[in-house]
Amino acid sequence: MSDDITSMRGILHRVDETGKKAGLKLNAKKTKVMQLKPENSSLYDFKIDQTVLENVEDFKYLGSVKTIDGSCSKDIKVRKGMAKKKMIELNNVWKDHNIPIELKLKLLKCLIWPVMIYGCEAWSQKKDTDKRIEAAEMWFYRRILRVKWTDKRTNESVLEELKTERTLLNLINARKLKYVGHALRNHRTSLMKTVCEGRLDGRRRKERPPMSLLTNLTKACGLSLHQIVQKSQNRAGWQQRVRSSIATANTASGDADR
Structure with a gap:
């Protein structure tokens, strides 16, 4: 990570040269560059052994998706999809009538919640993302009770049957x-x-600032x-x-x- 192009190229060169001394080589095909650039500005090329690195608008780092605009919407969407996949993999547990509802809720919070909210400490949530998180939480609850969308049951009736409340947003x-x-x-x-406590130099644009x-x-x-x-x-x-x-x-x- 760097504040300007020159120092970024210097860091990349030092990493490449130091790695070669230890018998390691940077893989140019797997190395990506994401440039946080102002609008209408051109992208700069970064090279490793004369191979130009790919410029991307998002990439996954330590399990979280980072985007060029700083939005967390894509990361939340990915985490929600992974949590739903894990929920489906545990269908045998949710179908088992010998397991009490209280234990199923505990399993949900122990096995599904961590997948859903991994990296949430850095999320900048907007109202629409909050609604998607709440919708995902209700989807999990309905899956436990085997409630279909054709049953036309309200969220309140599902929560009342489970004797619980929406807690995912508050946990985040x-x-x-x-x-x-x-x-x-x-x-x-x-x-x-x-x-x-820091402040950025310059003036912000006239449009509404993004949620931070x-x-x-x-x-x-x-x-x-x-x-x-x-x-x-x-x-x-x-x-x-x-x-x-x-x-x-x-x-x-x-x-x-x-």
Whole structure:
């Protein structure tokens, strides 16, 4: 990663040369480049042994899909698809009438939730992505009860039969808040504090700014960014704050469902 083209080429060259000394060689066909460029600007070429590297608009890194526009919509879509696939693979479990509903819900949260929300700490969610996450959660619940779309059952009746509530969005918010608190307390690096309190030079475009992770955080806990930086330094106090925020959100969502 680099801020400009010259230093990026220098980093790539040093990695290539150092690898060759150890008997390793960069595979140009498997190496991709993603350039965060302004509109109407040209792409630069990067080469390894005179082979031009492919410029891409998205790629998967450590299981998460990174896109050139910083949106998390594609990553959430991929995680949802993987979770549904895992859900279908466990059909024998959901069909088994000898397994109580309470145990099936625990299996859902232990086996499916981690697949669905992997990497959610960095998601910048918009209203439409929140709706897709809630729809996926209800799809999982309906799968447990073997409810078909032709049955024309409401979400409320499904939740009432399972004796549960929608919790996936609140779990995602809790993980975001816990992670940002952990990162801000890390005194070995100031990266997260710079992200939260830093300002970009120049003027933003006139159109509506995209939804950001910082906006999600302030909305989830009801604090400003400055207050988040301050209060997160107290680990026990911040954990209590996260629990109370999620409890409030659960109460509000429960009232909305009713």
